[in-house]
Amino acid sequence: MTLTRESVYEVLGTVMDPEVPVISVVELGIIRDATVDGDEVSVTVTPTYSGCPAMREIEDDIRTALLKAGATKVHVNTTFAPAWTTDWMGPEAREKLRAYGIAPPGRAEQGGLVTLTRRRSPVACPFCGSSDTRLQSEFGSTACKAIHVCNSCRQPFDEFKAI
Amino acid sequence: MMVQQTTPEAAVSGVTTAAELNVAGTRGPSFGEPIVEYLLRLGDDRLILGHRLSEWCGHGPILEEDIALANIALDLVGASSMLLGLAGELEGKDRDADALAFFREGVQYRNALIVELPRGDFGFTIMRQFLFDAYSVVTLDALASCGHAGLAAIAAKSLKEDKYHLRHSSEWVVRLGDGTEESHNRVQASLNELWRYTGELFERDTIDEAVAAVGITLDRDALHAKWESIVNDVLQRATLTIPEKTVMASGGRRGRHTEHLGHLLSVMQSVARAHPGATW
Numbered sequence: 001m002t003l004t005r006e007s008v009y010e011v012l013g014t015v016m017d018p019e020v021p022v023i024s025v026v027e028l029g030i031i032r033d034a035t036v037d038g039d040e041v042s043v044t045v046t047p048t049y050s051g052c053p054a055m056r057e058i059e060d061d062i063r064t065a066l067l068k069a070g071a072t073k074v075h076v077n078t079t080f081a082p083a084w085t086t087d088w089m090g091p092e093a094r095e096k097l098r099a100y101g102i103a104p105p106g107r108a109e110q111g112g113l114v115t116l117t118r119r120r121s122p123v124a125c126p127f128c129g130s131s132d133t134r135l136q137s138e139f140g141s142t143a144c145k146a147i148h149v150c151n152s153c154r155q156p157f158d159e160f161k162a163i
Numbered sequence: 164m165m166v167q168q169t170t171p172e173a174a175v176s177g178v179t180t181a182a183e184l185n186v187a188g189t190r191g192p193s194f195g196e197p198i199v200e201y202l203l204r205l206g207d208d209r210l211i212l213g214h215r216l217s218e219w220c221g222h223g224p225i226l227e228e229d230i231a232l233a234n235i236a237l238d239l240v241g242a243s244s245m246l247l248g249l250a251g252e253l254e255g256k257d258r259d260a261d262a263l264a265f266f267r268e269g270v271q272y273r274n275a276l277i278v279e280l281p282r283g284d285f286g287f288t289i290m291r292q293f294l295f296d297a298y299s300v301v302t303l304d305a306l307a308s309c310g311h312a313g314l315a316a317i318a319a320k321s322l323k324e325d326k327y328h329l330r331h332s333s334e335w336v337v338r339l340g341d342g343t344e345e346s347h348n349r350v351q352a353s354l355n356e357l358w359r360y361t362g363e364l365f366e367r368d369t370i371d372e373a374v375a376a377v378g379i380t381l382d383r384d385a386l387h388a389k390w391e392s393i394v395n396d397v398l399q400r401a402t403l404t405i406p407e408k409t410v411m412a413s414g415g416r417r418g419r420h421t422e423h424l425g426h427l428l429s430v431m432q433s434v435a436r437a438h439p440g441a442t443w
Contacts, residue, residue, distance in 0.1 A: 050321060051241025080245065081316035083323060109326070138327055139231035143238065147227065163323045 003070055008034045008041055011069045015061045018054050019142050020160075022100040025058055029088030032079055039072035046084045049143035049163075086162050097160055098126045103148065105162040123159050125150035133157075197373035199254045200273065202314065203263070204370075204416055206246030207274035210264055211424070212295060213239030214431050215282050224285050235292070235328050242321040249313050265435035269425045270418040277360035279415070279424040286339055286349040291357055293332035293397065298364045299325045301389045302381070310378020333397045340401025347402065354398070355406045362411025365390070370416075 012034065015025045025031055025045075033044040043062055047055050059076045066074045086105035094104035103123045122131045130152035138161065140147045145158040194200050216236035223229025247260035258266075277295060282288050303325060306318035339346040365387040374380075398405060414420065435441075 047241075047320075049238060049241065050245060050324060051237035051239070053237070079316075080320050081312070083316070083320035085323075108323075137227040137231055138331060139227070139234040141230070143234055161327075163327075 003036050003039065003041060003066075005034055005036055007069070008036060008043070008066065011065050012043070012062065015058070015065050018057050018061070019144075020097065020100070020102065022096045023089075023093045025062065027089060027093035027096070029086075030058070030084060039070065040075070041066050041071040041073070042075040042077060044077045044079050046079050046082075048084050052143050054142075084163075086160065101126050101157060102145070103157060103159040105160045108162040123148055125153060125155065126157055127155050128153040194250075195254055197370050198311070198377050198379075199250050200370050201374045201379065202246050202250035202253070203273040204275075205314075206243045206250060206260075206263075207272050208243075208278050208295075208299075209239040209246065210243035211272070211274045211427065212278035212292075213237070213243060214427060215278065215280075216288070216292070218282050219288065228285075231331060232288075235331070238321075238324040238328065242317070242324070245317045245320075246314075249317065261435065265432045269420050269428055272415075272418065272420065272424060272428075274415050274420075274424075275360070275363045276412055276415040276421055277357065277363070279421060279427060280357075280360070281423055283353065284349060286346065287353040287357070289332055289335045289339065290350050290353040292328070293336045294357060294361055294394065295364075296325060296329035296332050297390050297393045297397075298361075298386075300329050301386045301393070305381050305386060306379070309380070311374075314379065329393075336397055336403070337401045340398070340403040350401070351403050354403055358406050359409045359412050362409075363413045363415060366413060366416065368416065 009026060009031075012031055013024045013026045017023055017025060017028055020028075028048070030046050030048060031043065032046050033042075035042045043066070045055075045059065045062070062076055063074045085108045087108050089105065097104045103126045106121075106123070120135060122133050123135070124131050125133050125148075128150060130150055132151040133148050134151060136147040136149050136156070138146045140158055144160055144163075146161045147156065148159055149156045194203060213236045216232050216239065219229065219232040220236070221229065223232055243264070244260045247263045251258040251260060251263055277291060280291065283291075300322065303318040303322040307315055307322055309315050309318070336350065339350045341347070365383045367383050371381070371383070395405075
């Protein structure tokens with residue numbers, strides 16, 4: 001089978017985020033480019049968080065999937081600019097997150113310095129939909145998540161934080 | 164220290180060569196181009212502070228805070244890996260981020276003194292974190308639009324993460340300062356001790372002037388003013404007072420460190436040095 005840019009993206013669409021296995025690396029927005037030269041494939045990836053330990057695993061998964069799809073050589077390059085933002089995640093990916101029990105990210109703050117006394121609008125509970133929720137901590141089980149608690153259904157839940 | 168004789172292949176895989184370790188005696192600039200020295204300052208600050216924070220893993224005062232400190236440590240070590248990686252590339256001696264992190268001596272470290280101080284109690288850790296986060300956010304914000312494309316990209320990425328760090332440490336400073344008498348006294352004592360290490364963060368030397376040639380021109384006085392306005396605002400809400408007439412400590416940027424850095428490195432570097440080039 002001859003690989004094309006489209007077929008490479010199709011394959012990448014089956015490579016899931018190891019921490020959030022319902023969305024693919026394409027949906028996550030970290031695939032910045034892919035080029036095909038005969039049987040050789042180059043994929044450019046941008047990291048989510050600087051220290052995210054899943055990045056290396058993601059690179060291995062990308063390599064394995066493309067080799068399995070017929071590539072003879074796979075180069076995975078890293079780029080830092082433009083910096084990854086959760087704004088690159090489309091509506092479908094957000095709905096998948098919600099169905100999986102993770103509140104999708106809101107819009108990322110643009111520019112400027114940090115607002116120290118930010119009053120966040122409450123994040124809707126992914127289980128019962130209530131907006132009567134409270135932020136427990138902006139740092140959660142992985143670099144990309146915050147912890148909330150729903151006051152209505154009493155369920156703690158993760159939020160994929162906007163960055 | 165035992166020095167490993169290594170082959171060129173080993174050097175590529177992250178083990179430094181004997182000749183490179185022999186420059187340990189110099190305390191002045193010893194990494195060639197000023198930009199390399201400049202990147203090491205930025206990278207070492209984050210690596211050493213990240214390591215200090217990681218010491219809390221499993222010891223945080225509450226579960227959420229344990230997780231938060233570990234997350235912040237991870238971001239900082241991740242940022243240092245990008246910065247040291249770029250430093251190694253520009254140095255051109257086949258040293259990657261791991262080689263620079265694990266096979267330099269204390270005198271070759273370029274971090275500011277404030278990040279190497281022992282973690283102290285939780286109040287000390289949070290106060291140090293706040294003073295550093297505010298410095299980091301104003302600095303990265305400026306570097307994100309500097310003329311050095313490689314550094315600007317790393318700064319723009321780290322800035323997003325550091326804004327989360329600063330909000331977190333600010334909230335804690337207010338909560339502890341404006342909390343109980345005990346928590347107030349502890350963070351005030353931490354502030355009194357830490358203040359003398361803040362001057363170094365805004366020092367300017369020949370390296371800062373030299374990197375103007377590659378497009379990095381930070382106005383340290385303007386950054387200092389921005390930092391002060393963030394710090395004053397939060398400390399005021401926290402009912403804390405900045406100590407007066409402090410003599411500022413300095414030396415980290417030139418490899419003159421406190422006794423604490425050596426102890427930290429002996430832990431941080433031990434595995435990499437016991438098993439040079441090991442992978443898993």
